[in-house]
Each structure stands twice: as C-alpha cells, then as structure tokens.
Amino acid sequence: MGSVEIEAPRVNTLENGNINEDEESPIEEVRLTVPNDDDSSLSVWTFRMWFLGVLSCALLSFLNQFFAYRREPLVITQITVQVATLPIGRFMAAVLPETKFHIPGFGKREFSFNPGPFNMKEHVLISIFANAGSAFGNGSAYAVGIVTIIKAFYNSSISFLAGWLLIVTTQVLGYGWAGLLRKYVVEPAHMWWPGTLVQIALFRTLHEKENGDNTDGDNKKRMSRSKFFVIAMTGSFLWYSVPDFFFQSLQSISWVCWAFPKSITAQQLGSGFSGLGFGALTLDWSVVASFLFSPLICPFFAIVNVFIGYVLIIYIVMPISYWGLNVYNARTFPIFSSHLFTAQGQRYNTTAIVTKNLEIDLVQYEKQGRVNLSSFFAITYGFGFATIAATLTHVALFYGREIYNRYRASKEGKEDVHTRLMKKYKDIPSWWFHLLLALTIIISLLLCIFLKDEVQMPWWALIFAAALAFIFTLPVSIITATTNQTPGLNIITEYIMGVIWPGRPIANVCFKTYGYMSMAQAISFLSDFKLGHYMKIPPRSMFLVQLIGTILAGTVNLGVALWLLDSIDNICQDNLLPANSPWTCPSDRVFFDASVIWGLVGPKRVFGSLGNYGALNWFFLGGLLGPVVVWLLHKKFPKQSWIPLINLPVLLGATASMPPATPVNYNAWILIGTIFNFFVFRYRKKWWQRYNYILSAALDAGVAFMAVLIYVSLGIENKNLHWWGADPDIDPEHCPLAYCPTAKGVIVDGCPVF
Numbered sequence: 001m002g003s004v005e006i007e008a009p010r011v012n013t014l015e016n017g018n019i020n021e022d023e024e025s026p027i028e029e030v031r032l033t034v035p036n037d038d039d040s041s042l043s044v045w046t047f048r049m050w051f052l053g054v055l056s057c058a059l060l061s062f063l064n065q066f067f068a069y070r071r072e073p074l075v076i077t078q079i080t081v082q083v084a085t086l087p088i089g090r091f092m093a094a095v096l097p098e099t100k101f102h103i104p105g106f107g108k109r110e111f112s113f114n115p116g117p118f119n120m121k122e123h124v125l126i127s128i129f130a131n132a133g134s135a136f137g138n139g140s141a142y143a144v145g146i147v148t149i150i151k152a153f154y155n156s157s158i159s160f161l162a163g164w165l166l167i168v169t170t171q172v173l174g175y176g177w178a179g180l181l182r183k184y185v186v187e188p189a190h191m192w193w194p195g196t197l198v199q200i201a202l203f204r205t206l207h208e209k210e211n212g213d214n215t216d217g218d219n220k221k222r223m224s225r226s227k228f229f230v231i232a233m234t235g236s237f238l239w240y241s242v243p244d245f246f247f248q249s250l251q252s253i254s255w256v257c258w259a260f261p262k263s264i265t266a267q268q269l270g271s272g273f274s275g276l277g278f279g280a281l282t283l284d285w286s287v288v289a290s291f292l293f294s295p296l297i298c299p300f301f302a303i304v305n306v307f308i309g310y311v312l313i314i315y316i317v318m319p320i321s322y323w324g325l326n327v328y329n330a331r332t333f334p335i336f337s338s339h340l341f342t343a344q345g346q347r348y349n350t351t352a353i354v355t356k357n358l359e360i361d362l363v364q365y366e367k368q369g370r371v372n373l374s375s376f377f378a379i380t381y382g383f384g385f386a387t388i389a390a391t392l393t394h395v396a397l398f399y400g401r402e403i404y405n406r407y408r409a410s411k412e413g414k415e416d417v418h419t420r421l422m423k424k425y426k427d428i429p430s431w432w433f434h435l436l437l438a439l440t441i442i443i444s445l446l447l448c449i450f451l452k453d454e455v456q457m458p459w460w461a462l463i464f465a466a467a468l469a470f471i472f473t474l475p476v477s478i479i480t481a482t483t484n485q486t487p488g489l490n491i492i493t494e495y496i497m498g499v500i501w502p503g504r505p506i507a508n509v510c511f512k513t514y515g516y517m518s519m520a521q522a523i524s525f526l527s528d529f530k531l532g533h534y535m536k537i538p539p540r541s542m543f544l545v546q547l548i549g550t551i552l553a554g555t556v557n558l559g560v561a562l563w564l565l566d567s568i569d570n571i572c573q574d575n576l577l578p579a580n581s582p583w584t585c586p587s588d589r590v591f592f593d594a595s596v597i598w599g600l601v602g603p604k605r606v607f608g609s610l611g612n613y614g615a616l617n618w619f620f621l622g623g624l625l626g627p628v629v630v631w632l633l634h635k636k637f638p639k640q641s642w643i644p645l646i647n648l649p650v651l652l653g654a655t656a657s658m659p660p661a662t663p664v665n666y667n668a669w670i671l672i673g674t675i676f677n678f679f680v681f682r683y684r685k686k687w688w689q690r691y692n693y694i695l696s697a698a699l700d701a702g703v704a705f706m707a708v709l710i711y712v713s714l715g716i717e718n719k720n721l722h723w724w725g726a727d728p729d730i731d732p733e734h735c736p737l738a739y740c741p742t743a744k745g746v747i748v749d750g751c752p753v754f
Helices: 028-033 047-068 078-095 120-131 144-153 160-180 195-208 225-246 255-259 264-270 285-289 300-324 327-332 362-368 375-412 417-422 430-450 459-483 490-500 505-535 539-567 586-601 614-636 648-652 663-683 685-715
Strands: none
Touching: 028 195, 047 078, 047 120, 047 539, 047 685, 078 120, 078 195, 078 225, 078 685, 120 195, 120 505, 120 539, 144 160, 144 505, 144 539, 144 586, 160 430, 160 459, 160 505, 160 539, 195 505, 195 685, 225 285, 225 685, 255 264, 285 663, 285 685, 300 327, 300 375, 300 648, 300 663, 327 375, 375 459, 375 490, 375 614, 375 648, 417 505, 430 459, 459 490, 459 505, 490 505, 490 586, 505 539, 505 586, 614 648, 663 685
C-alpha cells in the first residue's frame, strides 16, 4: 500500500539521447508509438493503484457478468477503465495526505498514501488489474458458462466450490506455461503484438497531452476530456432509460415488420433480432456495442472487412440457402435461430434425452429423432470450420516467411531499447511459474477426481486438454504477436472430445474450456506482459496484479451469476419469459446448444455418418484451399495491389458472433463505426483524436450504471409499462412472424399453417 515498488530499480532513467540507432525497435509501428525512455523513479506499488485496481476489477466483473445474461450483453472494456480512472486517480493525488510513515517489518522504507502525481505506470497496472480475468475482452470468465447451463438449461446443480475451482483453474492454468514462453514472444523486438499499440497510444494521449492542453494547435478553446466524459456519460445514463424501459421498441427499429404486419417473408427479411435485419436500426447503445464491442475503437479497414463478409453471408448466401435451395429443409425451421429442432420443426426437447447423471438417454433420443438446426445456425458452423482452416493457411502463406524471419531474428538479433530498459527491474523467477503451473494442475486433478459427479471430466481428459493447449500456445502466440490474428481452439476441442467421449455434455464443455480458455488466457497474459514491457512496468508487479485480478474477477463473476440464476424466474428460458424480458442469455444459449451438439448427442450423430450435416465438413477443405487460390492469384498478378487485401479468415469469420449476435447488432455497429472512424476521422480529425475514445468509454459507462439501476429499482419487482412501445406481453420489435417457418404442414404456435 506504500509508494515503494516491489523491487528497487538498479539503473537510473535512460534519456532518449543515449539510445543508439541500432537499439531502436526494428518495427516501424513500435518506433512511432512506444516511448524510448523510462522514468524508473515513478512509483507503481501505490495505494491508488491498489484501490482503483481492485475497485475497477470488481466493478467490471460485476457489470460484465450482469450484462452477460441480457439480450444485448454489453461488455465494459478495458478502455473504459483507462478513461474513467484517470480523473479519479488525479483527484486522489490532489486530496490524499502526503504524510510518510513506516510499517513494522519493512525496515527503513517509507510509505505514503500519496507519493506524488498520478502517473502512467500506475494507470497501466490499474487497467491490467481490471481486465485480468477477461481473455481478449470477453467480459467474464468463460467457465461461468458451464455453471449457467448446468443450472438454467439442464436444471441440475453444481456446488459453489466446484464452480469456483473450475473458473479459477481454467483462468490460471495458462499463466504457468505462458510465463515460461515470455523469452520467446515478449522480450524479442520482432514479437511486437500490434494489439497493444492502441492501448499505448491512448495512455500517451491521456497523460502526455492532457496537462495544460485546452487547444488543438488552432488556438481554439477545447473542452477538457474529463468534462466531456462526465457530460457524455450523464447523457448516456439518462438516455438508456428510454430504450431499456420506457420505449423498448427503439432497441430494434424494424420498420419493414411494421409496414408488413401479416407477411412472414417481409418479417423474416426485416426483423433485426429474428430475421435478416434488412433496414433494421437501433437507438440503443447496448445493441450497438453488444458482441462486437464498441465500433468507435475499431479501425475502419476492419469494419470494411466485416461489412463485406456480413453482406456476403447474410444477404447473398442466406437468401439463396433458405428461399432458393431450401438447404437442409431450411423452410421447416425459422430463418434465424440458435435453437435446436425436431425434423417436424418443433423445439427439440433436450431435457427428455438427458438422464439424471447428465448423460444421453439413447432410447429417448431414438424416439425424438435427429437434432436439426436452422439453416443459418448450420451454415454458421460451416463457416466456422472454414475460418479455422483458412486462418492457418492464410497465416502460413501470407505471413509465414515474416513469422519465421522475425522468430529467427528474435533469437539471433540484438536487444532493442525496450528489452534493455526492462533489465533494470528484477525478473520473475522461473520457479514462480513452475509452482503456479504445478498447483493449478494438482487442484484441477483433484477437482476431476473428487468432484467428478459435478464436472464429469476424467483425469486423463484434463491432461489431454492441458497438453493440447500447451502445444498450441507458442505457435498461436507467435501468430498473434506478428499478425494480430488469433486462431481459436473452441470448435476443435469440442469436436475432439465429442468423438472420443460422446454422450457427456458437461465433460465436453469442461474439456473445451480447459483446452481453449487456458490457451486464450496464456495469450492474453503474454499480451499484457508485452504492454508492461513497452510501458516499463516491473515484471513482478505485473505478475501479481494479473494473478490477483484473475482470482478476484472469477470470484465476482461466479457470485453475480449465482445471484441472478437463483433470483430471476425462468432466466435464459426465452419461451417461458415475458416477451420483453432482457434475461434471454443469448451467449449461454449457444453455449448450451454446443454442449448438446458436441457433447450430449455427439458429432457423429450431427456432423458424422449418423447425422444430417456431414457435408459441412467439406468447409474445412474449402477454408484450407481458399487462401491458396488468393495467394496464387497474388503471385500471378503481383501488380494488382487489391488481391492481397482479400483476407478470407476475416471475410469468412465476419459473422462468427452470429448467433448469438443478430443482424441489428451488425447494422448498427457498421454504421456507427463508419461515421466515426471514416467521416469524423477524415474530416474532424482533431475532434476524433481528442474525444473519440472518451466518448466510447462514456457511452459504455452510462449504459452500465442505468441498466443496474433499472434492474434494482424496477426489475426485481417486475414493474413494467403497458403500451405499444413497451409491454411485457408483446414482442417489443413487433416482428412476431419472423420466427415462423414457411414449409407446408409445419405447425408452430402463433404461426399460420401453409
């Protein structure tokens, strides 16, 4: 809690003038973004860092888990913390006492609640603290999904101890081997981690230009960022009460449905939540930023790639598949749904094929028949297969030589200035990581052995999942560190476990979580370490903040999840909830359906010889060969500069968030992102540079606080309005027919029969 760092620096500040040209980073983007100096006298182990770090971590974990169950699960990002904690940190620096004191047992070291001005290193650690439990900005611990599907979908139970151990071990497991890989993917200059540069640019903008900078070089007075943040957050806070409570139809303005209230086809086209979202818009920021995060912080070139892929899949492939070819009897089912169906178009009764031990009942399964998917859900899996394969081929062909050269240079090249500056601080002993890895594996094994009835996974599956994650961590880290693309293991891990051990859904999702999430957490850990490397944060401080933050975040996630699961009637059961209920758990619905497809029923009965969707496996081959064609065209026509811009992993994976994301999310995200990151960026660059990230953080924060306030004051008591724009018994989007099938003879409640 004092002002002294965990370790004393051994070298004084290095000035820019003492840096040789040979020591400059070999990566131009790094040279332009990352400062080449370090003030080692700055205190990072301060009361302010601990107070704001713990508070931010707990608050973010609470809000993100709270939103995870809502129809539009807004994720409060790390950037919000960066922006919001700056004025608070400066306020604390202004009002806290500067008196120095001694703590018994710490020798002659002096401590103070206020060691000086709020500095950038404290700010970086607070940001990392807050985001420690969220791999790649997912908001909450991945393993919370297992607790949710057990309680809300399988109507079973899991103890707090089993849930907590599952969450903490899956989050921490990857930290062990990530620490051992730091010398390969953090210290080398050629492993530059492009994703960290955005954060560094924002930190420098907030700290280096804020003091005394009320103009933008044109002698015009500008509002301070702090004042702008407060005003924007207040506006967001007040406005969100309108779409969230008073006028819920503003969540998705599907005017096509309103114009054609009796046409199934028109509503399938126009519905933003249950159709293709043609023309659907929103005035709800949580809809804009759900699933895809804030469009204000996404570069315009990425928005263009997503737009092209989105249009290709939603407005070309889907209409042809549904109305044209009737692929997989598409018209028997809704055009857009993540639910599972029988061959007759009825909801699949998954509870009927599950035993008390959460294993498949084959007799009941044979009675009900094969699992069927909506055409969009099936095509989504196909494109998911293609995206995984295309990522590997694309990276190998277009970045393979670069990755190899940079990896070789990282082993043979000279140290850059950042690596040399970091040698001033004591490194983390290897035994810390060895001990952490050993303890995590032992605890995980004990979980699998003594609480096997709750997690289903045998000990050998844990070893297999950990080995799989460990094998992939280094190559995927190198890919991420050089290309900013991160291939995921989620589909591969659930596919493997489903083949090896079908009929056990909880074992499948546990295997997926240990195999996929431990790798993702390892890469997130390494990315944060690279951020600390660039910002000259003492390594031991980084390690402790990440570890403590991860455990705290997971604990808060679990507590909030159990609170909501136990207090909201029929949570996640959209067929039992009121029409306007926000507690539909879209992400957990997809997670549950995946547990049924890959775990309970098994891939052989869905994507294999005993299922309907075996042809989708050809998407693996298509994805594998697609980048080869693009690469050959590039070699054949090297002067055509547009050819290498065809990024098939981005195009094929553009709709990877759908479901649970819906077309209105994409429409709004693309539109807002284009306005701010093309038009505002191009024509009002000074404004964009000063306020863009601030506005994003303010909108997130305002929505988050109002949503919690509405739930606590009105939602718990089920207080609702009753009018056309907000009625618990009426679909607020007013597209009731969008969910109807169009095949002859299919009977669904509320739908006409053809």
